Amino acid sequence: METPSPKEQALGVIKIEHLTGDENMPGLDTKVIDFWRWAFSDLMMNTARGVLAEFIVAKALGISTEGVRAGWDPFDLETEDGIKIEVKSASYIQSWAQNDYSKIQFSVAPKRGWDINTNKQELRPQDTPTTTSSPCSLKRPDPDRPDQR
Numbered sequence: 001m002e003t004p005s006p007k008e009q010a011l012g013v014i015k016i017e018h019l020t021g022d023e024n025m026p027g028l029d030t031k032v033i034d035f036w037r038w039a040f041s042d043l044m045m046n047t048a049r050g051v052l053a054e055f056i057v058a059k060a061l062g063i064s065t066e067g068v069r070a071g072w073d074p075f076d077l078e079t080e081d082g083i084k085i086e087v088k089s090a091s092y093i094q095s096w097a098q099n100d101y102s103k104i105q106f107s108v109a110p111k112r113g114w115d116i117n118t119n120k121q122e123l124r125p126q127d128t129p130t131t132t133s134s135p136c137s138l139k140r141p142d143p144d145r146p147d148q149r
Contacts, residue, residue, distance in 0.1 A: 013117060016068045044095040053089030061085075074113025074122055 021033030040048050051069065054076045058065050063077050075084040092101035112121045 018066075018068060042095050044091060044093070046094075049091060050087070050089045054087045057085065057087050072114045074115055 019032050021031065021036060023032045024030075025032060025035065042048060043052055054069065055065060057063075058077050061077070061079060063079060076087045077085040079085070088106045090102070090104040090106070092104065094102055114120075115122050
């Protein structure tokens with residue numbers, strides 16, 4: 001593994017704060033909420049579903065969601081007691097056309113993750129791998145019912 005240069009280390013971590021969605025996007029005639037609606041309205045999309053699963057698990061375990069999710073941490077969630085959790089998510093049903101239900105499978109083998117504080121790859125230290133599946137029945141959602149997405 002390559003050691004980061006002194007310049008890379010000197011830049012440090014950028015502190016990210018919650019956005020309201022009302023913020024203007026510089027150089028564009030649009031707001032952050034418009035991007036969120038465009039990018040993340042499909043909660044069945046694999047990338048959005050994974051983040052949603054992390055949020056659901058955090059809420060279920062009483063883990064604070066007041067901060068901003070760190071997408072590059074070597075684990076997804078951490079309890080107040082310091083237990084590190086890796087959340088996995090899948091769904092039998094996708095938003096694209098399917099011939100059959102998707103096959104759900106996970107790997108919980110040790111993997112490397114990026115530590116944003118040290119700028120180095122480290123073995124993921126999760127204590128508890130957690131799997132979730134989409135909270136819906138095994139039928140196609142009604143497109144006129146946002147609560148079924």
